[in-house]
Amino acid sequence: MEKILELKNLKKHYPIYGGVFKKEINSVKALDGVDLDIYRGECLGVVGESGCGKTTTSKAIIKLHDPTSGEIIFHPKDHKDSYDIARMKPRHMKKNGLRSKLQMVFQDPTTSMNPRMLVKNIIAEPIIENTNIKGKALEDRVVELLEMVGLTRNHLYRYSHEFSGGQRQRIAVARALATNPEFLVLDEPTSALDVSVQAQILNLMDSLRKKLNLTYMFVTHHLLVVKYISTRIAVMYLGKIVEIAETEKLFENPVHPYTNALLSGIPSTDLDIEKKRIILKGDVPSPLNPPEGCRFHTRCPFAIELCKKKEPVLEDIGNHKVACHRKDEVQELISKKFA
């Protein structure tokens, strides 16, 4: 499989300044060493609780902020070279034509569109910025995009507040697609929408990915949504990836205790399925001073001495990577403890 993006030891620390001279006294470790390969054409779901660094990762890739250290290597389709965009200036990205290849759909379509712009101008803006299309051709392209997301020419001359939530999110998708991107970050694109509209957007995104051969990074805390749309899932906890596997594998055979707890905590409407619920104790520790050793050991029901001392690394166990010291015995422990 062809890689489109490689994250190598990506870190993002937000410094906290203190004292009269504003010296750095500590930092919030939002991302603390993330290694991740994203393959062309897949939909990678990233799940975790709030503050686990899933949004920070996605925003680092589309360069909404500069990571503290690490590399983001981007392999564009028609280029011979690959680029490390982690420290590339926005100007250079635009000049190399990389900017338009990485786009994003935001969580809340109400705030992600300029309320004083017409739909036509909202969608046309990225096209004008990145190509030379003008006049009639521009309008045709905008209409083409609108039709692609299930809207019509009649919607061109309207403001975003005249639309319902679902339609607004369609416009946001059309805008993200306007520059023919290769990679899209979807940051909880359905969590601000009504339940009955959510399915429309999910199906639209799925069909667009197949039709346009896009690669998605789908960031969400909603596990059933991610299960429905993703081909591969990465589970994050406190700035690190703890488990990554293909969707089917992860849901059938979760290894990391945190993944197990997450999956067992999903409230489901299928009442006939018996579930072993793993209730974790306590809260996520502060990313200011993450725990020593394995970051999950403070809440893990199966923590041993080793977990407090040594940090586990992400190891491959057959197309399935886990960072846990007791990965071989977790299933046994769970069935023993939560039978």
Add this chain to the structure above:
Amino acid sequence: MIKNHPKIKELKFTLNRIFTNPSAIIGFSLLLFFIVVAIFAPQLAPPNTKSHNPYIVPHEGFSATPKQPSAEHLMGTTSGQYDIFYGVVWGTRTAFKVGLFVVSIAALIGVMLGVIAGFYGGLVDEIIMRFVDIVFSVPLLVLAMAIVVAFERDIKYVIIALIMVEWRNYVRVMRASILTLRDQDFIHAAKVMGVSDIKIMLRHIIPNGIYPVMVIAFMDIGSLVITASFLSFLGLGAPTGYADWGSMVAQARNYIVGPTGEMFKYWHTIIFPGGCIILFVLAWNLIGDALRDAFDPKMRRQ
């Protein structure tokens, strides 16, 4: 298509919001009245053909005692025999000149600096805002005195002094409104699309963040006239005999209370120019209020 263009619809909607508000109707009618007076000043009070500057109020004689209104002097004369009617009519032009000039230039400077400070943050923000803090510590009165001493008594130095202190307010208001906009998703979205900083400021930030500045600017046009009048009253503004409401009130300051037994004998020397100041300020304040209601996103439709 053009007939029902949404921008026109939106404008109609905003205008409708403004003109269904009673205070706006009063404010705009007062303003209209003043505009008409200012435009037709040469017809209402024809300037003396010999005078090279129509803003200098004609006077007959040098008697200090004001005269009562009569057919010849519709509103009477003030101390020094200056014609009040002439002064009030041409003073309208002065009031507009001061208000519009000062506010437009100060707002332009303020908005520019405010947007830059708010958008870039960090060191740029720190430098601009500390400079604003320094300007905030300069008292208007001292500045005006220094300027008048250095140059001469003239309305244009009043305008310069006011611009020099007025822009600081707009920087703070604009910056505050930018700070809330800066982290909105549509700004992030524009950055992801590769829109340059200047275009983001012009196209996304200013159109969404300008409203609080517009509201206070409208209100300021009125209050600036008060400030200018007060400078004139202290003798730091327009020279004696200049058609300016403030200096006319200043000229009449010895006749605010009449002689014993006739307390209100010289009412006309204060009421006409003073009333004009009050109505002018009221007009702009009512308009500012109505605009605030019209632009208030909470009251706008979703």
Add this chain to the structure above:
Amino acid sequence: MKKIIETENLRTNFYTYEGVVKALNDVCITVNHGETFGLVGESGCGKSVTVRSMMRIIQSPGKVESGKVLLFLDENGEQEAVDLLQQSESYMQSCCGDQISMIFQEPNAALNPIMSIGEQVAESFLFHRKKSLSEASLERLNAQDCKVPFKGIFKNLYKKYHEDENAFVFKLLSHIPLLNRWDFLIRQEAFKRAVEIISKLGIPHAEDIAVQFPHNLSGGMKQRIVIAIALACSPMLLIADEATSNLDVTIQAQILELLKDLKKKHISSILLITHDLGVVAETCDRVGVMYAGSLCEVAESRELFGNPSHPYTKALLESVPKFHQEGALKTIEGNVPNLVTPPAGCRFHPRCKHRMDICDKEVPNLLEIGKNHSVACHLFGDK
């Protein structure tokens, strides 16, 4: 089964600039003793407005137009119905927190940032249970080893308070600085009970938590404190308005488990409002589904999720991803209607697949189609 609260044809409108939003359209729900009733629906369907109307905390420009909210109080073994909409403001104050408690989505907004956690929980006791607290303090004063200065004066005061809490002397004392602290023993007692109830909710080190301030605590912990405040006076009914929606999955699981546990031990009924069908399925005994301001279907949870009957319920269940999802999700075409101009007749008819001629003419009534299963749909009428 004994009812605890019931609404009859509740109708609430919001008078906005755009026009009159008909937010509730004759909503009738009943919550019985000992059950967890779930109210589900999309945002804007009126589920929050329903409970806010019930508790009379509708914000302006909203107004309850008509209907009844009956609260059934046990009076010497007989049930007596009180219409909350007709009661005075002060009755509602004493009723809220005592008989009915409410918890909201945002714990930050519910907690006072400058009061310690313990004081905030104690406040609930002080408001509703001052009399029984004075008794406890009196016992403490009567104990042999009690060392309080002016013991005799306090004994008399507390005895008097226990006998007549509205006596003139207490009104007078409450206005005099320093002397208005006469009830400090009661306050101490209340604080002690607050610590007790916090530890009952499974929070370790309750004494330490009680002296902390809200900003020291995490979101999940704050929500627990809010629940502690709500449960302080062991109410008959707990209303939870999207109480877990802002929390992470693992924390949500903790809180839901806690609510289940509490229902067994302390409170008789819970009215749970949420948009998450999964949460409802796992925690509720009976479920009501709302759409655009009207109730579509009420049934026992197993029945509703196993045999949904209203076309909206069916479509909604099919449009949510499931644990064992097969094939693509089905979608509901169209959008939620604008309630300024709601569709005539059944409000779901423009999006309904089984639309008939009658649907846009007549509003369907809630009909019983099975045991504890009612549906408001013309498909089930006249059979």
